[in-house]
Amino acid sequence: MEQLINYITSKISLSPEAKDYIYSISKKRIVEKGAVLICEGQKVNKIFFVTEGCLSSYCTDEVGREHTLQFAIKNWWISDYIAIYNNERSQLTVESLKKSQVIEFSTQGLEDLLIKFPEFEVFQRNNLERHLVSLQKRILNQLQLSASERYDVFVQQYPDIESFTPNYHIASYLGITQESLSRIRFDRGKK
Amino acid sequence: MEQLINYITSKISLSPEAKDYIYSISKKRIVEKGAVLICEGQKVNKIFFVTEGCLSSYCTDEVGREHTLQFAIKNWWISDYIAIYNNERSQLTVESLKKSQVIEFSTQGLEDLLIKFPEFEVFQRNNLERHLVSLQKRILNQLQLSASERYDVFVQQYPDIESFTPNYHIASYLGITQESLSRIRFDRGKK
DNA sequence: CGAAGAAATTGATGTATGGTAAAAAATTTA
DNA sequence: TAAATTTTTTACCATACATCAATTTCTTCG
Numbered sequence: 276m277e278q279l280i281n282y283i284t285s286k287i288s289l290s291p292e293a294k295d296y297i298y299s300i301s302k303k304r305i306v307e308k309g310a311v312l313i314c315e316g317q318k319v320n321k322i323f324f325v326t327e328g329c330l331s332s333y334c335t336d337e338v339g340r341e342h343t344l345q346f347a348i349k350n351w352w353i354s355d356y357i358a359i360y361n362n363e364r365s366q367l368t369v370e371s372l373k374k375s376q377v378i379e380f381s382t383q384g385l386e387d388l389l390i391k392f393p394e395f396e397v398f399q400r401n402n403l404e405r406h407l408v409s410l411q412k413r414i415l416n417q418l419q420l421s422a423s424e425r426y427d428v429f430v431q432q433y434p435d436i437e438s439f440t441p442n443y444h445i446a447s448y449l450g451i452t453q454e455s456l457s458r459i460r461f462d463r464g465k466k
Numbered sequence: 467m468e469q470l471i472n473y474i475t476s477k478i479s480l481s482p483e484a485k486d487y488i489y490s491i492s493k494k495r496i497v498e499k500g501a502v503l504i505c506e507g508q509k510v511n512k513i514f515f516v517t518e519g520c521l522s523s524y525c526t527d528e529v530g531r532e533h534t535l536q537f538a539i540k541n542w543w544i545s546d547y548i549a550i551y552n553n554e555r556s557q558l559t560v561e562s563l564k565k566s567q568v569i570e571f572s573t574q575g576l577e578d579l580l581i582k583f584p585e586f587e588v589f590q591r592n593n594l595e596r597h598l599v600s601l602q603k604r605i606l607n608q609l610q611l612s613a614s615e616r617y618d619v620f621v622q623q624y625p626d627i628e629s630f631t632p633n634y635h636i637a638s639y640l641g642i643t644q645e646s647l648s649r650i651r652f653d654r655g656k657k
Numbered sequence: 658c659g660a661a662g663a664a665a666t667t668g669a670t671g672t673a674t675g676g677t678a679a680a681a682a683a684t685t686t687a
Numbered sequence: 688t689a690a691a692t693t694t695t696t697t698a699c700c701a702t703a704c705a706t707c708a709a710t711t712t713c714t715t716c717g
Contacts, residue, residue, distance in 0.1 A: 334606060342609040344602060360599045389591075396587035400580075403594035408551045410601040411535060415525060417608050418533040418641045422674070441694060450609045455674055457696055613704070632664060646704055648666055658717105665712065675702070682695065687688100 276303050278326045279378050282350055286398050293392040300384030306330075306371040312379075313355055313369035320382050322354040323347070328375020329436060331444060332367045343448035346372075346433055352402060354382075373439045422451045423459045467494050469517045470569050473541055477589050484583040491575030497521075497562040503570075504546055504560035511573050513545040514538070519566020520627060522635060523558045534639035537563075537624055543593060545573075564630045613642045614650050 280297070283289055289297075306312065306328075313319055315335065323330065325347045332353055333343040344367060347353035355367040359382055389395050416425055426449060430437070437445065443453040451459075471488070474480055480488075497503065497519075504510055506526065514521065516538045523544055524534040535558060538544035546558040550573055580586050607616055617640060621628070628636065634644040642650075 334610070336610050340610070342606060344606060344609075356595070357599050357602055360595055389588075393584050393587065396584065396591060397580075400587060400591060400594065403591065403598060404547070404551055407594060407598050407601065408548050410598065410605065411548055413605060414601065414608070415533060415535060417605070418535075418638070419525070419527050419531070443694080447609070452675060453695075454676080454697090458674090461696080634664080642703095643705060644665075645667085645706080649704090652666080660717085661715085663712105663714070665710100667708100667710075669707090669709105671704105671706070673702105673704085676700085678698090680695100680697080682693100684691100684693070686691075 276301075276326075276378060279324055283398055286401055287394060290392070290394075293388075293395065296388060296391060300388060301378045301380045304377050304379050306375050306377060308371060308373045310371045311368060312371065312377075313365055313367065315365055315368050317365050319355045319358040319365045322352060322359075322380045322382055322385060323369070324352050324378040324380070325349055326376045326378060328377075329372045329439070330369055330375060330377070331372055331448075332369045333444075333447060334366050335368070341443070341447045342450075343444055346436060346448065348433065348436075352406075372436075372444065417450060422449060422455060423462070425449050426456065426459055467492075467517075467569060469541075470515055474589055477592055478585060481583070481585075484579075484586065487579060487582060491579060492569045492571045495568050495570050497566050497568060499562060499564045501562045502559060503562065503568075504556055504558065506556055506559050508556050510546045510549040510556045513543060513550075513571045513573055513576060514560070515543050515569040515571070516540055517567045517569060519568075520563045520630070521560055521566060521568070522563055522639075523560045524635075524638060525557050526559070532634070532638045533641075534635055537627060537639065539624065539627075543597075563627075563635065608641060613640060613646060614653070616640050617647065617650055 276298070279301075280289070280294060283297075301324075303326075312323060312330065313321065313332075327349060330347045330353050331343055332345045332347070332355065333341045335341050345351075345353060353369055355365045355369065357363070358365045358367070389399060416428055420428065426445075429445065429449060442456055446453045446456040449456065467489070470492075471480070471485060474488075492515075494517075503514060503521065504512065504523075518540060521538045521544050522534055523536045523538070523546065524532045526532050536542075536544060544560055546556045546560065548554070549556045549558070580590060607619055611619065617636075620636065620640060633647055637644040637647040640647065
């Protein structure tokens with residue numbers, strides 16, 4: 276919890292009232308590996324801030340293949356923004372990839388926070404900008420890099436996710452099959 | 467210009483002072499087909515709001531291939547957000563794909579606007595959320611759809627871009643070659 | 658209008674990655 | 688620790704899409 280406040284105050288200054296309000300709309304949760312925080316078909320009314328560990332969001336297509344939209348590590352937010360923005364039910368699953376610590380917010384609570392404490396908008400805008408830039412970079416990578424090069428970028432960006440996540444999550448983030456990822460790794464060993 | 471104001475007031479209410487301020491930091495520009503508004507290697511200090519026509523942003527890799535990050539049509543914003551956010555020089559080119567009308571803002575002007583008129587934050591957040599959601603959807607499409615299916619989505623989303631844009635821009639948005647796009651189109655004709 | 662240039666198509670062939678299935682390795686659980 | 692389960696690897700073959708090059712069609716503009 277403290278970590279969230281630290282993170283926020285590293286970006287904006289926070290009045291005691293705002294701080295109290297944040298406490299009132301959020302709660303700390305420890306989630307076990309494999310725990311599902313948002314699941315497909317549900318209404319989405321939660322947003323999570325990760326203080327420890329790693330979560331992911333992914334969708335499952337008709338053939339049952341998973342496609343990972345996001346890995347959320349320390350200091351990142353995760354939810355199903357598509358569903359929230361369009362006021363739809365979730366097509367995504369948000370799942371904890373290892374034992375993690377998150378701060379849970381209700382979407383309503385966050386909205387109220389922004390209304391009651393407009394100074395929070397600056398913080399929120401910063402988050403959105405950062406997120407947007409990371410998505411744009413990912414799209415450019417997807418367009419111009421080979422699977423192997425994308426894997427390089429991934430490893431740089433998330434150096435330790437491999438250590439606790441099955442291959443297929445990573446593969447599904449890169450847009451390839453687990454077998455292909457396995458082959459890419461094999462080829463590395465040769466050089 | 468009026469169209470921008472209309473667009474803004476459809477989302478938030480705008481004080482006369484705020485309105486004046488917006489006028490003071492922006493200017494209307496007519497840009498010809500092929501005009502380059504931001505080019506690779508430059509400092510980025512402009513953001514454009516499209517009121518008419520269509521612009522695109524793309525990067526060019528070492529081999530000279532173009533990769534389209536965004537098409538911006540009416541009521542969308544376009545710039546090189548990656549460069550702005552990271553305070554780097556642009557890796558993107560922003561170009562007009564047909565004769566268009568845009569409102570040009572300086573990044574500094576927009577920042578000042580947000581400071582002077584915090585009510586504008588809500589509007590800005592809305593834009594960012596919309597943009598973010600569209601990027602997330604695109605990533606999910608890229609991960610799970612075939613080239614042909616992505617083309618379907620593209621046509622739905624931008625029904626008339628084909629009528630004025632060379633194929634290769636579209637192909638480079640979809641992440642395929644112009645030849646592949648041509649074949650996809652050909653296959654359509656057969657059914 | 659007609660020539661020059663740009664864009665789109667088409668064919669032949671190449672390559673990266675996918676699919677399937679079986680075996681091996683690692684991890685979890687009893 | 689052994690059995691069960693999950694994950695990874697490997698082999699073989701399939702396919703979507705890329706590449707290259709030639710040709711045709713469409714635009715632009717003198």
